[in-house]
Every structure is written in structure tokens, then in C-alpha cells.
Amino acid sequence: MGLNRQELISWYLINKRDLPWRKTKNPYKIWLSEIILQQTRVQQGLPYYWKFIAAYPTIQSLAFANEDEVLNLWQGLGYYSRARNMLMTARVINEQYDGCFPTNYNDLLKLKGIGEYTAAAIASFSFKEPVAVVDGNVYRVLSRLFDIDTPIDSGTGKKAFRFLADEVLDKVNPDTFNQAIMEFGALHCTPQKPDCNNCVLNGTCLSRVNGTISQRPVKKKKNASKQRFFVYKVFLEDDKTTIQKREGKDIWQGLYEFPLEEFDDAKKQMDYIQSCKGKTLYCSSEITHILSHQRIKTFFIYLKSEKKKEALKQGVLSVPINELHRYPVSVLTENFLKKTKSLTFFPFDQNVT
DNA sequence: AAGGCGGGGGC
DNA sequence: GCCCCAGCCTT
Numbered sequence A: 001m002g003l004n005r006q007e008l009i010s011w012y013l014i015n016k017r018d019l020p021w022r023k024t025k026n027p028y029k030i031w032l033s034e035i036i037l038q039q040t041r042v043q044q045g046l047p048y049y050w051k052f053i054a055a056y057p058t059i060q061s062l063a064f065a066n067e068d069e070v071l072n073l074w075q076g077l078g079y080y081s082r083a084r085n086m087l088m089t090a091r092v093i094n095e096q097y098d099g100c101f102p103t104n105y106n107d108l109l110k111l112k113g114i115g116e117y118t119a120a121a122i123a124s125f126s127f128k129e130p131v132a133v134v135d136g137n138v139y140r141v142l143s144r145l146f147d148i149d150t151p152i153d154s155g156t157g158k159k160a161f162r163f164l165a166d167e168v169l170d171k172v173n174p175d176t177f178n179q180a181i182m183e184f185g186a187l188h189c190t191p192q193k194p195d196c197n198n199c200v201l202n203g204t205c206l207s208r209v210n211g212t213i214s215q216r217p218v219k220k221k222k223n224a225s226k227q228r229f230f231v232y233k234v235f236l237e238d239d240k241t242t243i244q245k246r247e248g249k250d251i252w253q254g255l256y257e258f259p260l261e262e263f264d265d266a267k268k269q270m271d272y273i274q275s276c277k278g279k280t281l282y283c284s285s286e287i288t289h290i291l292s293h294q295r296i297k298t299f300f301i302y303l304k305s306e307k308k309k310e311a312l313k314q315g316v317l318s319v320p321i322n323e324l325h326r327y328p329v330s331v332l333t334e335n336f337l338k339k340t341k342s343l344t345f346f347p348f349d350q351n352v353t
Numbered sequence B: 001a002a003g004g005c006g007g008g009g010g011c
Numbered sequence C: 001g002c003c004c005c006a007g008c009c010t011t
Helices: A005-015 A027-037 A042-055 A059-063 A067-074 A081-096 A116-127 A136-145 A155-168 A174-187 A206-210 A266-275 A307-312 A321-326 A331-339
Strands: A226-237 A240-245 A260-263 A280-283 A287-290 A294-303 A316-320
Touching: A005 A174, A027 A042, A027 A081, A027 A116, A042 A067, A059 A081, A067 A081, A116 A174, A136 A155, A136 A174, A136 A206, A226 A266, A240 A321, A260 A266, A266 A294, A287 A331, A294 A331, A316 A321
Parallel strands: A226 A294
Antiparallel strands: A226 A240, A226 A260, A240 A316, A280 A294, A287 A294
């Protein structure tokens, strides 16, 4: 036996963090927490969980929310399709499922935004269905314990780990066991520098014997980073400015920002800024926003009032500055607004730098 | 099967 | 500053 279930569960009961979604069987609250926790650390997700529970205590209340409201609460958390899918699913459950969550893995899987991991999490935590969760923590723990070098981002790897996870699952206590193996991965069997000397499972950890801990799990994907070049145009008239909503299948979908020009390279970006020189009241220094797979080099320029022409464009809103906070904006935009304190305090008389 | 989607933390 | 993390959807 490669995994001592009782040892793992005992470790969990002693070391587990006190988290609000672990004190409930309410599928709505568990669903919300699991969506937030996708690609998000507990510490970062906690305040968002409380905000959502306060704003939408039931799935019905969420179903009646509008998308801007939800995105506003989600602002800063990233992967915004999670929020849009959550709203869509709340409405589907409210209208087509009589307001009640499906109670098993296969039916949960049909819902938008709920994949294999989340379906297993809700089914086991809420309804004690004996189905194993396989998240990044589980991949790491199992690949080390059994010293498996199959890449976790390949089709065969996913199948193999899913099979193994179901094998080792405690079918009598699937809820506690699933929580335990993920918490163990998050707190003890960590990606870097796991504390193997004080590990309750180190007696049966094959990877430890073979000295391959730091090489597990194996992934085949490489990180490619591309550069993008943005120029945001800030128009001011009285105490209003203009913003627009991002559409299309790109980053920050559904969020608001100033009217934007995007360029293929730094030269075209700079040429554009120079071409605006006569109309420009101020140009920020370059701001580089770094994400996993892209870095966005950005300038903010204040332009004289061509605002009327700009506002005529479809989708551009004229918004009082003191109401900007009502709109969900991208971090890049949010940071800029924060940094400049208030748009009206911005230096108007500087030239392009 | 491969690519896109964010922001935070470690070093 | 650079690298790592990782579930779901779309193509």
C-alpha cells in the first residue's frame, strides 16, 4: 500500500486550516469557494468569498445579479471567465433545476465552469460521493509518493492520475480524505522545499527514496511570453472621463478601461505617441504589466478634448470620475487610477516625455 | 492536443 | 526581474 489513508487523515485533522467552506455542506457555498480557489491561493481568495456570501447569500440572489456587479466583486482576482460562468450557472440552476444543485458528479459536470475537479469537489464535500478530486496538489503528492514521471498535462497522464486517485481514495470518508490530500499538498508536500524529514508519509514515498522529489510532477509545457504594446487615451471634460468595456476573447473580457490603441511593436507605439504630441497634455512613463504568458508595455496619455468625437464611437461611455469605482476595471487600469490618486490632480501641463 | 485566461509569491 | 503555480473552456 503506497498511501496510508489513516495517517494522512490524522495529519489533516491536526494541521488543517480553519476555513469557512469546511464548516458547511451547502453546495452553493462549496461551489463558490471551489470556483474562487481555482488557480487562486486560499489567502487571496478568502476576502472574495466573504464579499460574495455577503452580497449573494443564496444561489437565487446570485441568479438575479447583473454581470457588472459580479465582475466588480471579482475585480482583482483574475480569470474573469470564472465569474461570468458562475453567474450563467446560477441562472441555469435557478430556472432549469428548480433552484437546487445537482447532487452527483455526472450532473454537476454538465454545468458551465464546472470541470472534473470542481464536480468531484462538490460531489464529495457536499454529498459524500466517493469520487476523487485531482488538482495540482493531488498531482504533486501522488507523483512523488509513487514516483510517477508521466507528464500531468498529457492525456494519458491525466487518466493515470485520475485512476490512481480513485484507487487510493477513502470511499467511506471521501469528503475528509479529499480535503486531507489537498491540504497536505498545500501545506506540507509543497512545490519547493517540502519538509520530507518530518513527513508522516515519508516511509512509503518512492520519490524520496529515488531522490526525484524536486523533479515531480513532470510537465511538458513550456512558458512562452509575448509582448504587447498599449496606449490608453485619457480624455477629461469637466469632471467626466471616457471608458469602454473590453469585448472579444482577450484578456480582461468584460472589464472596463480607457479607450485603447494596441500596436505590434514598440516603434509603432512610440510613433503613435509622437503623432499625438500637439494634442497631448501629459504622457506617463512606461508601465510594464507582467502576466504569465505576456508582458504588456503601456503608456497613458492625456489628450485634449477630442472627447466628443471619441464618445460618438460605439461602446464608449462618458462617466463622472467619482463614479469610476462602480465599474469593474482591469488591474492595470486600477493601479493607474490608484497611483494618480484622482484624475483631477493629474498634471495637465507636461509635455510628452 | 494545444493555447488562452490573471494575479500572487518565492527567491 | 524572472520563474512557478494550474482548472476550465475554446479551437
